[in-house]
Amino acid sequence: MELDLTWILIGLPVAFGLGWLASxxxxxxxxxxxxxxxxxxxxxxxxxxxxxxxxxxxxxxxxxxxxxxxxxxxxxxxxxxxxxxxxxxxxxxxxxxxxxxxxxxxxxxxxxxxxxxxxxxxxxxxxxxxxxxxxxxxxxxxxxxxxxxxxxxxxxxxxxxxxxxxxxxxSGEASFSIRQAHYRCEQAREAYAKGDAAQALDILTRTVADTPEAPRPRILLGQLYLTQNLASQAYDCLAPLFSQTDASAPLAASTLVKAAQSARKTSEAAALLKAHYARQPSVDVLEALTSLETPDASSSARQHYLDHLQQHPSLIAATRWLSSAPADQAVPAAVQKALETASRPLARYRCAACGFEAKEHFWHCPGCQAWDSYPPRRVEEL
CATH class of the missing domain: 1.25.40.10 (Tetratricopeptide repeat domain)
Known part of the structure; x- marks a missing residue:
């Protein structure tokens, strides 16, 4: 018993010391x-x-x-x-x-x-x-x-x-009304690609009514009217773009001319295009205007290009002027081809966000995915 007590008395300080050392x-x-x-x-x-x-x-x-x-x-x-x-x-x-x-x-x-x-x-x-x-x-x-x-x-x-x-x-982040109009336009394009022109027409009609300030739905609706042989409706749909001097109007100039010719409203279209061109000169509007000239008025059409060149130097306009020359004044084919090749890059559209260039105008840049980043004017006119 004494031995056990002795070991306990010895062990307690040792255990305490080991614990302290471990801590x-x-x-x-x-x-x-x-x-x-x-x-x-x-x-x-x-x-x-x-x-x-x-x-x-x-x-x-x-x-x-x-x-x-x-x-x-x-x-x-x-x-x-x-x-x-x-x-x-x-x-x-x-x-x-x-x-x-x-x-x-x-x-x-x-x-x-x-x-x-x-x-x-x-x-x-x-x-x-x-x-x-x-x-x-x-x-x-x-x-x-x-x-x-x-x-x-x-x-x-x-x-x-x-x-x-x-x-x-x-939530107050920003206004997305124009973006929403783009979404509807994309849905209308998909519907038309699937052969459902009626649905596309319905979507675009409602979009124009809901977002009258958005140019793209109006342009697509005018093009759709024209494919459905509704030339008068197409003309009436596109005309406000030119009367209001919308910046995107040049994109619809050729469609307006086709609609006017089919609806027999060429004189109205010519007056509308002249007024728009006077306020906002553009090669696309100029080409549309010259296409309304009668075949026997080719000299008048050439004069339009010449007048434009005097105020706005343009290789595209110069090429168009040379190509519309009478047979006895035509420039050699090699010269004409060289000018067309030189003017081709200038006829492109360029994204203002990433610089991506394309022959056609995009509302949604395929390069940077930005909306409305392509000015509706060609590179030469920027």
């Missing part, structure tokens, strides 16, 4: 880790400022390993991975953050936004859309809706795009 070792290790985490963090920040992203990522990973509960480091890593195009690693970082139960609401919303951006940059549009929907009612709601709108436009889901645009307009 000191833990505290020491904690201090070392705490010193290492800030050191790794500042090292990564220094690399980042010096645009050494590989070294910065290594430093941030080291810092996260030393302190896995630091959410800010996870956000920094996720952003770095996304900027480098390592979307799978960025997704894993943000999904890890979302799986944490101790994450605050603000950080959870921030991680959800980061995850949506990861999917968006990676081109995983379906997963990006689902992630963006979860941001409704958060501070990221406006950005998420704009991103969803871009997804729907890229995938040509026009009804869904119209719904999101309506939400954005109600």
């Amino acid at each position: 000191r070792l833990d505290l020491r290790q904690l201090r070392i880790n705490n010193r290492q985490a800030p050191r790794a963090y500042f090292k990564g920040l220094n690399y980042l400022l010096n645009e050494q992203q590989d070294q910065a990522i290594d430093a941030f990973i080291e810092a996260v390993q030393n302190d896995p509960d630091t959410s800010e480091l996870h956000f920094a890593l996720g952003n770095l991975f996304r900027r480098r195009g390592e979307y799978d690693r960025a997704v894993r970082v943000h999904e890890h953050l979302l799986s944490r139960g101790d994450l605050s609401t603000a950080d959870r919303q921030r991680a959800q936004h980061g995850l949506a951006l990861d999917f968006l940059k990676a081109g995983l549009l379906d997963r990006a859309e689902d992630a963006l929907r979860k941001l409704e009612g958060t501070p990221f709601e406006g950005q998420a809706r704009l991103a969803r709108l871009a997804i729907y436009e890229r995938s040509r889901e026009w009804p869904e795009a119209a719904q999101v645009a309506a939400l954005l307009e109600r």
Whole structure:
């Protein structure tokens, strides 16, 4: 019994000493880790400022390993991975953050936004859309809706795009009335391509009535009327563009002439085009005007081009003037061909946002996806 008591008396101080030593070792290790985490963090920040992203990522990973509960480091890593195009690693970082139960609401919303951006940059549009929907009612709601709108436009889901645009307009982001008119025009084009001209006509008629300031629905409706042998309606639909001196009127000049000729309103069309040209000179309007001249009035048509050249030097107009010369005054074919080749790049349309050029006018730039970025005037006239 004495022996047992002696061992107990000896063992208690020893156990206490070992416990104290272990606690000191833990505290020491904690201090070392705490010193290492800030050191790794500042090292990564220094690399980042010096645009050494590989070294910065290594430093941030080291810092996260030393302190896995630091959410800010996870956000920094996720952003770095996304900027480098390592979307799978960025997704894993943000999904890890979302799986944490101790994450605050603000950080959870921030991680959800980061995850949506990861999917968006990676081109995983379906997963990006689902992630963006979860941001409704958060501070990221406006950005998420704009991103969803871009997804729907890229995938040509026009009804869904119209719904999101309506939400954005109600929230006070901006006016989307012209954009909504474009969506309807796209739906009308799709309906007509499927052979449903009646639906296309209905969509465009309602769009012109709802958004009279939008030129595109009126131009498409005039073209559709003409294909349905409704020349008089086509002329009446397009005429307001020229009487109001709409900037997009030159895009409809040739259609107006065809409608006027079929509806026997050439004199009215000529007066309308002359008045528009006087206020806003354009090669397209000039060509439409000359096409209304009678065959025996070719000299008058040539005079129109000559008058235009005196006020507005234009290689396109000069080429048209030479091509309309009488047979006895015609320039050699080689010269005519050389001039046409030289003027062809000048007859293109150019996107004001990205500089993408095309032979035809686009309402939605195929290069940068911007709306109404193509001026309705050719490169030579800009």
